[in-house]
Amino acid sequence: KLVEDYTQSEAASLAQQLRDQLADYSQAYYTQDAPLVEDHVYDELYRDLEQLEAAFPVIVTNDSPTQKVGGQVLPGFTKVTHEIPMLSMGDVFSEAELAAFDQRLRKNTATEIEYNVELKIDGLAIDLIYEKGRFVRGATRGNGTIGEDITQNLKTIKAIPQKLTRPVSIEVRGECYMPKAAFADLNQKREAEGQAPFANPRNAAAGSLRQLDAKVAAARQLSAFIYTIVTFDDVQATTQSEALHVLAELGFNVNPTSVVCQNMAEVQAFIEQYQGTRNDLAYGIDGVVLKVNDLALQRQLGNTVKVPRWEIAYKFPPEEAETVIREIEWTV
Numbered sequence: 001k002l003v004e005d006y007t008q009s010e011a012a013s014l015a016q017q018l019r020d021q022l023a024d025y026s027q028a029y030y031t032q033d034a035p036l037v038e039d040h041v042y043d044e045l046y047r048d049l050e051q052l053e054a055a056f057p058v059i060v061t062n063d064s065p066t067q068k069v070g071g072q073v074l075p076g077f078t079k080v081t082h083e084i085p086m087l088s089m090g091d092v093f094s095e096a097e098l099a100a101f102d103q104r105l106r107k108n109t110a111t112e113i114e115y116n117v118e119l120k121i122d123g124l125a126i127d128l129i130y131e132k133g134r135f136v137r138g139a140t141r142g143n144g145t146i147g148e149d150i151t152q153n154l155k156t157i158k159a160i161p162q163k164l165t166r167p168v169s170i171e172v173r174g175e176c177y178m179p180k181a182a183f184a185d186l187n188q189k190r191e192a193e194g195q196a197p198f199a200n201p202r203n204a205a206a207g208s209l210r211q212l213d214a215k216v217a218a219a220r221q222l223s224a225f226i227y228t229i230v231t232f233d234d235v236q237a238t239t240q241s242e243a244l245h246v247l248a249e250l251g252f253n254v255n256p257t258s259v260v261c262q263n264m265a266e267v268q269a270f271i272e273q274y275q276g277t278r279n280d281l282a283y284g285i286d287g288v289v290l291k292v293n294d295l296a297l298q299r300q301l302g303n304t305v306k307v308p309r310w311e312i313a314y315k316f317p318p319e320e321a322e323t324v325i326r327e328i329e330w331t332v
């Protein structure tokens with residue numbers, strides 16, 4: 001049938017069917033790493049939806065995938081206040097300091113502490129608010145209390161769901177990053193256009209999220225991993241590792257590499273394993289993050305003014321060796 005042959009109500013219900021199907025397909029593509037359909041199938045359905053919405057503008061919904069790329073260029077970003085501050089993170093640079101961190105915590109509790117250990121994604125922190133399962137506001141960390149509303153730019157990131165698998169109201173936080181391949185593409189284009197290349201993927205991601213024109217941000221192939229639930233209005237979790245499973249079930253993109261370690265010996269093993277393989281990852285990491293896995297114990301240990309007592313980042317030595325090699329390649 002041609003688009004013109006539909007009544008408005010037929011068009012509206014067909015459009016919603018298409019939106020649900022496209023949401024399932026993109027969710028599978030971005031979270032389970034297992035595409036359900038070929039890209040061209042997704043593209044054809046997307047074009048059908050665009051044609052229906054163009055013929056019947058009244059049927060467009062704000063969570064339609066066609067609305068992901070922002071309309072007007074913003075004059076600036078409005079400020080937002082993080083009701084629950086986005087804390088920063090203590091960091092250590094040696095195993096000895098890491099052992100001291102564990103000892104300090106265990107001073108308060110005799111038993112060994114179970115940690116959830118995660119890769120430390122080298123991007124920038126973002127805060128996402130969902131109401132009844134729909135993405136309503138996204139913001140930068142800013143100074144931890146005041147950030148910038150970058151909802152329009154975050155809507156263009158395919159890995160950030162517009163709609164969750166359950167209609168829950170929840171605030172989550174994660175890391176927005178630019179995959180290494182996207183970073184290389186972008187810098188090649190910038191060199192070709194005589195523009196200065198970005199120094200590293202983190203700067204490129206930050207620069208992309210600061211774009212007032214969402215169409216520019218949309219072209220930057222950004223992604224994101226979500227790593228924490230801030231408010232648990234409608235969801236339950238007693239450990240950090242459980243919280244990550246809940247986030248994945250809700251449709252968030254969660255980094256697949258995190259491990260529950262029963263003690264520091266297991267933490268060391270994880271560090272050794274990932275310190276060496278970071279070059280193989282599709283995204284930049286600058287260390288690992290240890291979090292006391294039990295959320296009640298986290299609350300008991302509390303936070304200092306700026307950092308949680310129950311979490312530490314172990315930073316890897318910078319990769320300048322690789323950069324030097326790249327420069328040599330470059331001159332050759």
Ligand SMILES: CC(C)(C)c1nc(N2CCN(c3ncccn3)CC2)c2cc(C(N)=O)c(N)nc2n1
Nearest residue numbers: 087088089118119120121122125175227228289311
């Ligand atoms: C929610 C908590 C506080 C436990 C937390 N905070 C994080 N960060 C805080 C400091 N941040 C920050 N950023 C700029 C300036 C100061 N601090 C940047 C994010 C985390 C960052 C990563 C990551 N990068 O992969 C991660 N897997 N888990 C995190 N967890």
